[in-house]
Amino acid sequence: MSMQQAQPASLLSRLTRGNGFWARALRHRSFLAGGFLSLLLVLMAVVSAFWTPYDPTKMNFRLRFAPPSAEHWLGTDHFGRDLFSIILTGAQNSILVGVVSVAIGLSFGVALGLLASARRGMTEELVMRFSDFAFAFPAILLAVMFVAALGPGSANAILAIGVYNIPVFARLSRGAANAVWTREYILAARTAGKGRLRITIEHVLPNILPVIIVQATIQFALAILAEAALSYLGLGAQPPAPSWGRMLSEAQTLIYKDPMLAVYPGLAIALSVLGLNLLGDGLRDIIDPRLSRRR
Amino acid sequence: METVLEADRLTVTLQTAAGPARAVRDLSFSLQRGRCLGIVGESGCGKSMTALAIMGLLPEGAHTAGRVLLHGEDLLALDDARMCAIRGDRIAMIFQEPMTSLNPLHRIGDQVGEALRLHKRMGRREAWEKALFLLERVGIPDPHRRIGQYPHQLSGGQRQRVMIAMALANEPDVLIADEPTTALDVTIQRQILDLIQDLAAETGMGLILISHDLGVIAENADDVLVMYGGMVVEQGSSEAIFRRFAHPYAQGLFAAIPKLGAGRDTRLRTIPGTVPDIADLPPGCPFQNRCPRAEAVCAVTVPPMERVGEGHRAACLFLDKAEAGA
């Protein structure tokens, strides 16, 4: 479905009427706010890939701790680097973390969940016990150990977060898939002699997709938070790659000198996470109003 | 006869997704001490909303107009605090779903005693004793054991008896029973209805019995209101109404009851069409779309209540014709 650029007000009012997906989406205020913030995050990452006001790694010792000005919108840091440029570039890191870790969790997790649901029995029991265990084990503890074992670095941090996402998606897709398997048309497909794999791909997966998309948005936000924490501890992104989490750990040592250094990166993280969470909650409401009540 | 409860052009407007909907329109009745008023109609006709309006427990965003007088005092004009003093004390209500209408985490005795402690300022022990008496009175076997149990340990019929005990705790002037037996087994339905009748006769309270089942109403009610699309379409004494239904809807409803002794090949008559959505009622008579006697005028004129016989009125523009056909 494509949405045209809203031109006159009449078009907008026509778009928001009715009960289609986009009409409901355009009426949903927190979805719009979340969509705007998330789009902003993507835009920051894309723009910074091609252009930043200054080179985010270029130091200028004559211009350390500069206050915000027309040249440097957010001022400069302790190395005289342009803060706005670093924040802008940091979005790339966050997007990368979110996309890759969710992709890992989603592909393995959904596959496991679908498998458990299609085969039931021991397979299902095994998958569920595995995810139960992962739930009981705090995420950050797992990530810290994982990264410590493999060595600090962005890739390992992303991998650790991705692995933690697997049971989340496994449990979710198994539950949703089980509900689909009980429906009549599945029975019809089975009596027609279709195999489990084919039914899973043709009927189950498309049906559970909305739930998975909603969860992916939420996990994206959690991944950004987790990566920021790991980078803050020095286990994630390594210098000089711009990362909001690491910026905060550097800023903490300078809070007596320039407390504002600790404000911007945190704000960037919080707004990104807020946007994605609002987007996810909004999607949930719009796709299926009954889902939001279950939570 | 002493009138305990009176409704005077009661109107309830609900806030729905599709806009405001008049769930009850210009409903009037009076209930005497010791009498049973039956309200009958299909689901969505406004029966339950009438009950909730009397109780002051309408869903949020609902508006009321008209008056509901309890011993002459207008309940609709009271604020919630004043209404709380009347609810459960002067007016009590029994709900349709005994399985979910009791708090699963509180003991039976505490739930029955709660209204006593609230309105009669009884202490815990005194309320417990009275609750035990009430449970015995509503025919719960082994009340000494049951009183300390939780709802999940009781059967549906027993739970409905508990609901009755709860409603009767303060000997109200008016008892509203909203489909009290619909969720129960057929064998228990009769027992529960008899119990309610006995208790009502014993205490002299006015009883409003709401049901979709014309049979239940016929057996229990002294006066009857037939509702359709939020409106009263026929009203009168049980005797007069069941002797001769005047409104085509009531006639259809009666014809739809399977009759004992009717031949096996007698087709059960049903009313064609479905209940209209109250948010989207046509102008004029609400029954026009399903009525066998509807004419063009029915689409524009809301039929007024007209006298059919002694204490018997109905709202149809073609009453004479209807009677002729009956």
Place this chain on the structure above:
Amino acid sequence: MSVFLFKRLLTFLVTLLAASMLTFAALELLPGDPALVILGIDASPDAVAALSREMGFDQPAWLRYARWIGGLLQGEFADSYTYKVPVWELIRDRLIITVPLAVFAMVLTTIFAFLLGIYAASRHNRPGDVLVMGFSQLGIAVPNFWLAILLIVLFAVKLGWFKSGGFPGWDAGFWEALKALLLPAIALATVQGAILARFTRSSLLEVMREDFVRTARAKGLSRRAVLWRHVLRNALIPVVTIMGLQFASLLAGTIVVENVFAIPGLGRLIFQSIGNRDIVVVRDVVLMLAALVVAINFLVDLLYAVIDPRLKAHDI
């Protein structure tokens, strides 16, 4: 013992076993020869090999795992490579800081969440509700370590009411120690409190739609009385589960927050030990934390039986 309790206990033990294996396996991957870590980079290869043999580092993994678990079961802890004292002593000194911190944070979380959740639910869809829910969305999005830094900036740097970090020890007096834990506890509690407030609200709203709530109103109870006497306890059942998980998150969250405030607790110990490649400390502390987490979830299950009579009748 009842079936319910037995099942929970079994899960408890199996989870602990799995946690110990996972921890051990993860640390096997840790690069660096522990003997080299102990002796320092300048040590001769012969000395490293000798120590490896002496400490059993050259033995197969399953044997070392068995020895570790066997030792723990007999209450024997290995010596830390870096601190040269039994790990238990290290843990003991830090447990008395981290557990109070987590409990403190949990108390704040609960107060915060219940006040806001009940307030929001009682003004469902009115401005107060919308405002509280908006703020809680914000609270969920804020990284706890950032909040910690902001608290330091505001209360330590600008206002000077608190120290920017450190812990004076319980010997310095109860209130003094508690004061040092206040900012870290707030940093931990804000995020979890926001999550719990939302959850409490939706749980309350769900119960408010139940039939028995209407019954209670029909008895003449006011909205407020119904909320306190009938709704709250029913709504608490799902909330308690979340609280159990949250306490686990708080314990784990101390890894980050203790580092922000330089509080010498378990979180900081594990983080430093990872940096020092002090495997024996890491594995014991991780297992300790995992045991705490699992034990809390076990307690939550028991708490259910207290709240919900339906469970008592069937399972206990």
